[in-house]
Amino acid sequence: MVDLQTAMAAAAADRQKRLDKTDAERKKRRSGADLGIERFDPVKHVAKEKAETASMWFVLAYAVVVALLNRHMLMGWVGPGDGFLLWFLPIAMLIFLPRLHRLVMPEGFVEHYTSGTWVKAGFLHTFTFLAISFLLVNPPFGDVTAASLDGDWEIAVMSEDGELTLASASGDVMDMDGEGFAWSTEDGTLHGDAWLMFTLTDNHEVSENNVEVRLSSNADPSGSVLLPVDTVPLAFANLSQSDADHRWFLVPLGADLVEGRWTITVDIEEQGSPWVNTRVYAWHLDVIDERA
Numbered sequence: 001m002v003d004l005q006t007a008m009a010a011a012a013a014d015r016q017k018r019l020d021k022t023d024a025e026r027k028k029r030r031s032g033a034d035l036g037i038e039r040f041d042p043v044k045h046v047a048k049e050k051a052e053t054a055s056m057w058f059v060l061a062y063a064v065v066v067a068l069l070n071r072h073m074l075m076g077w078v079g080p081g082d083g084f085l086l087w088f089l090p091i092a093m094l095i096f097l098p099r100l101h102r103l104v105m106p107e108g109f110v111e112h113y114t115s116g117t118w119v120k121a122g123f124l125h126t127f128t129f130l131a132i133s134f135l136l137v138n139p140p141f142g143d144v145t146a147a148s149l150d151g152d153w154e155i156a157v158m159s160e161d162g163e164l165t166l167a168s169a170s171g172d173v174m175d176m177d178g179e180g181f182a183w184s185t186e187d188g189t190l191h192g193d194a195w196l197m198f199t200l201t202d203n204h205e206v207s208e209n210n211v212e213v214r215l216s217s218n219a220d221p222s223g224s225v226l227l228p229v230d231t232v233p234l235a236f237a238n239l240s241q242s243d244a245d246h247r248w249f250l251v252p253l254g255a256d257l258v259e260g261r262w263t264i265t266v267d268i269e270e271q272g273s274p275w276v277n278t279r280v281y282a283w284h285l286d287v288i289d290e291r292a
Contacts, residue, residue, distance in 0.1 A: 051109035052117065055101060059121045062100070063128035066090045070129075071136040076274040080144070090133075094125045139204045146202070146268045146277035147209040150246055153198035155181055155253075155285055156236070157190060164236075165192075167285075180284035188259035188289030196227075196251040196264060197239065206247045209270040213251045219260030227251050259289045 070090045078085050098118050102110055137144045155167040167173045167181045174182040183190055196213065200206055216224035229251055242248040253262065266281040 047108065048112045051105070051112040054105060054109055055113065055117060055121060056124065058101070058104065059097065059124045060128055062093075062097070063125045064132055066093050066125075067129050067132035067136060070133060071142065072274070075137075075144075080275050080277075087130075087133075090129055091126050094122045097121045097125065142274065143204045143270070143272040144275070144277060145272070146270045146279040147200040147206050147211075147247070148202070148279065149281060150199045150201040152178065153196065153281075153283060155183075156195045156197060156239075157192040158195070159192040176284075180286060182286040182288055184288045184290050185259075186290055188287070188291070190257040190287045193255045194253040194257050194285075195236070196249070196253055197236075198249050198266070199242075200247045200249070200268070201245055202270070204272075206245065209247070209268050211249065212267045212269075213249070214265045214267070215253055215262060216265070217257075217260050217262045219258055224263075224265065227253065253285075257285070257287050259287045261286050 067090065070086065074089065075086060098113075101113060101117075101121075105113075136142055152168070155173075157165045157167075159165070167183065168175065170183070172184045174184075176182060185191075200209065200211070202209060211229070213227045213229070214224040215227055229249055236250055253264070262285040264283045264285065266283075268277075268279040268281075270277045
């Protein structure tokens with residue numbers, strides 16, 4: 001038979017064990033050293049921040065150098081034909097970042113670099129290169145595109161009595177989504193002098209673009225004809241859109257165009273930087289005989 005004092009001592013010991021077990025479980029649920037988290041070391045933290053800051057500035061400088069080499073060397077060598085190389089090769093230069101870090105950075109910095117450092121460096125290099133390259137290929141640092149069409153092109157016909165008819169405003173003309181006009185006539189001939197009108201704009205100097213306009217027809221086997229940019233007649237003076245940023249063209253297509261498809265080719269060329277910029281437009285005018 002157990003006496004009262006022994007029973008009370010056993011109960012107290014059992015209660016203490018339960019309390020110790022509860023405290024141990026509570027510690028496991030808390031964050032901190034019990035979960036294996038390292039103690040915060042301010043000295044090590046400062047050293048790591050310095051290493052990552054040095055890496056950031058190094059990658060920025062590296063990306064700027066790559067962008068400059070791409071703009072002043074690679075673009076002139078490759079030319080405008082292969083755009084894939086112009087962005088793939090410079091971005092692929094990020095594979096040299098780990099080795100360059102180990103060569104340039106102090107040993108105390110290198111020991112803080114991990115795989116995460118190289119991932120961040122790769123993203124920083126890519127987007128810095130793209131941003132700097134965008135600046136370098138646009139005025140005033142560069143010009144890689146020729147002048148482009150501003151608005152819609154137009155065909156105008158001036159009759160013998162001086163009446164001016166625009167294709168876009170004529171009920172006899174069908175617009176083919178900007179690619180051409182189909183002009184219906186009563187006898188298969190577009191009576192009067194036909195003119196081509198269009199306006200070019202450029203992000204640099206639109207006046208520096210050389211423009212050639214050629215005309216060919218399936219009704220004329222002689223081939224294309226180079227057309228001159230003629231003096232603007234008074235009847236067209238109010239249609240001119242030339243200013244500092246726009247260059248208006250008025251090109252005579254000929255008189256009394258016969259039935260068939262007349263193809264208009266506009267070749268634009270400009271000495272840009274670092275290469276020659278070109279652009280080609282092809283439009284057509286279909287003269288249709290309503291009797292057919």
